[in-house]
Amino acid sequence: MSITVLEATKLNTFKNFKLIVGHSGLDRQVEKIGILDYEFISNIQGQFIPGEFVISSLLFAKDHPERILSAVASLIEDGVSGLAIKNIYYDTVPQEVMDYASAHSFPIFIFDNTVYFEDIITELTDKIRSVDNEALLEAKVDALVRLSLNKATVREIALEINTSFREYFFVLYLREKKLFNPQVLAKLLEEVKKNRSLEIQNSVMRYRHGLLMILSFDQPLEENKLKALSLQFFSKLGILSDHCEVGISGAHFDLSDLGRAVNESLYAQKTSGLKGESVCTFSDIGIYSILMPYHQELWMRQFHDRILQPIKDYDEKYNTQLFDTAQTFVEQDGKILETAEALYMHKNTIRYRIGKIKSLLHMEQAEGSFYEQLSLAIKLHRIYSL
Structure with missing residues (x-):
């Protein structure tokens, strides 16, 4: 390197x-x-x-x-x-x-x-060695995230990352809200590593365009306290979480789950970006916890295109805004009145547009199924737009 x-x-x-x-x-x-x-x-x-x-x-x-x-x-x-x-x-x-x-x-x-x-x-030599070490750590995390490894191998990699890891842990992934700046990230990582509050059983490393933090403990963790623990950890390290998008994994009780925990933190961070929130826990991201891991599957892409492409084609042909209406309709949980208020339109205009979308999708009689499928497709669209 x-x-x-x-x-x-x-x-x-x-x-x-x-x-x-x-x-x-x-x-x-x-x-x-x-x-x-x-x-x-x-x-x-x-x-x-x-x-x-x-x-x-x-x-x-x-x-x-x-x-x-x-x-x-x-x-x-x-x-x-x-x-x-x-x-x-x-x-x-x-x-x-x-x-x-x-x-x-x-x-x-x-x-x-x-x-x-x-x-x-x-x-200069120390810096190059540090970069080499960072690249090695990132490669190890990539193996955990991308490969289907057995539990023994995951545990081995976890202890290669940090021999002092405890069995009870959770993972944080942090990215800046603004455009990625490698110099800012490198400086933040350097400051974090120098901070005496970083205990030996915890690890912080650069991963992709953010910081990956693995916090381990001697005692079991309560799921509902992970966000508070995270904010407390950021405070000790001088990190302003409001300037970042933070994803928090679930609580885990075995180092052989480290790959799954890292993925959970990545999915939660992406969802925080979609929702415009600073912090998201994996347990709170709802349907995104299913869509994020599988959104690249061919069947997912085909479903997305089958639902949304007819709407986009109609907008392009007739210069309408059905797709924007569909997005707002999903953001407002399928409520006509709230959608009308959000778009500054009359509720009858929204009803007409939703009716037109149903017609384009041949779902005039599928009230519950229509919203369910439209909502999933719109959420996939948000993921693909990241």
Whole structure:
């Protein structure tokens, strides 16, 4: 695994780095760090590997600035991700080097004596290792979520994630309500991991575009107290749940249920987004607890299309708003008066539109079945629109 040069610039040791050229190359991947800091060797090429970020004082070019261009050209040829120069001998580089680096989208930084090579190496290496570990954890969670594993394997993976997990647990999944920002998420995860309130039997990790939190206990959990426990946990960690969509799994009593619990938290988080709520528990999401796990099934998709496509086709052909009416009708639990008030229309207009929808679906005589099927189809539509 690796990080980008841009992500590296967020590290503490990089805060005094000045990017002098190569802005368009900040998306280059950094997999390790190397040093170019010895007497000039005629052929630098081949000494570094693709993805290596190089730091140097340019000692080999102390009295020979013309050597810098050939060195940079060799680094670029090797696939090096960037170069950071300590300003012992040079505060900048010759213009021909700037032009060459710019043409190849190669980032070059200058930094001062307040930063030591060993500190850069340590922090950047630790960051790359951390990313590797995060990727490994995410792969383990993916296996729990996506694969049909036996109980023994699930338990094994759970203890690989955290050897201190207790048997009684529940899972939280948290995502920002606004557009996903990986930098904000990374900062939040770092702050959470540093918080002393995070006990050893709990784990917090990055998963997909959010944070996955597994909270375990020595005693059984009461289902109706999970939301309060979650909000208490967020408060200790300084997380503002109002800014997030949070999904809470049910209470579980065996680590071999971890995969199911993670899925429950994911489904609850998605439902919180659909409902415009900050926090949803799996036990409270109703029919979505059935629709979420199976919405990608062919039969589900075909049912959705069979119910809703005739309505959409009619709207497109006659420039009507039957589909919008259907959505509001379901939001208002099939109540004509409440639907009319929500759409600022007369109740007879709503009755006419609902009657038209029934006609399009050939359900004029199927009162109960009509609403049941329309409601399911509209809920599937919301899921597909995520």
